Amino acid sequence: MSFLCCQSVIAKGAFHWIAIPLLIGIFATVASIQHMSFPLYFVANAFFLIAVLMMIFFRDPPRAIGKGIVSPADGKVLKVDHKSGELSIFMNIHNVHVNRAPIEGKVVEVERFPGGHSPAYSEKARKNERVEITIMSRLGPMKVIQIAGLVARRIVPYVRHGMYLQKGQRIGMIVFGSGVTVEMPDRVRIIVKEGQKVRAGETSVGEVVHDLD
Structure with missing residues (x-):
């Protein structure tokens, strides 16, 4: 049964990205009124626009949780490897940036690795800076790898x-x-295709295989 998970509006850790341009906009507005300055008025509106864009970029809407193994990210399926059980998702700048757990379980490892900043869709992306989160689930270990990119x-x-x-x-x-x-663990079959759009927490990307050959 699906449910709305964790009501929220703005992503955790994004407050300063919004607050800084908003405060600059407020100060510039006050200064433009005091000095009757059109350039300061223009600057104020520019920073207000930046603050609005940051609110859009860092939105974190509630999600109705899907069945089976759910997508950890919004975006487009970049690669599906049924043999290794690997699923890669490309997150564009307009997607929601918050990632979600694809399955219930205990976090047994969180590791950060330094690296480059190649485009996320390139073969070199696996050597980018990344954070690997290993979740021990009832099906076995499942690893979620967050990969930094060009931007x-x-x-x-x-x-x-x-x-x-x-x-x-x-x-x-x-x-x-x-x-x-x-x-994915061995008992999971990936059910999405390359090029398919997915939503974190909502889209089912894998199902449990009960009868293994």
Whole structure:
């Protein structure tokens, strides 16, 4: 049964991205009134626009959690490898940047790896800066890899070792999007196709295989 998970509007860790241009806009507005300055009025409106754009970029809407294994990210399916159980999703700048747990389980490892900032859709992306979150589920370990990209330069994990996660729970954010890869356990069959659009927490991307050959 699906449900709305964790009511929220703005992503955790994004407050300063919105507050700074908003405050600058307020100060510039006050200064433009005091000095009757059109350039300052223009600057104020420019920063207000930036604040609005930041609110859009860092939106974090509630989601009705889907069945089976759910997508950890909004975006487009970039790669499906049925043999290895690997699913890669490309997050564009207009997608929601918050990532969610694809399955219920306990966080057994959170590791950050330094690296480059190649485009998330390129073969070199696996060597980019990344955060790997391993969830021990009833089906076995499942790894969610948050990958920084050309524009995205900061990964903000929300989880730590030992936390127990519900399916669809927020696990982190990649600032301005990039890519997320999931390594599925052997008992999971990937049911989405390359090029398909998915939504974090809502879209079912895998199903449990009960009868293994």
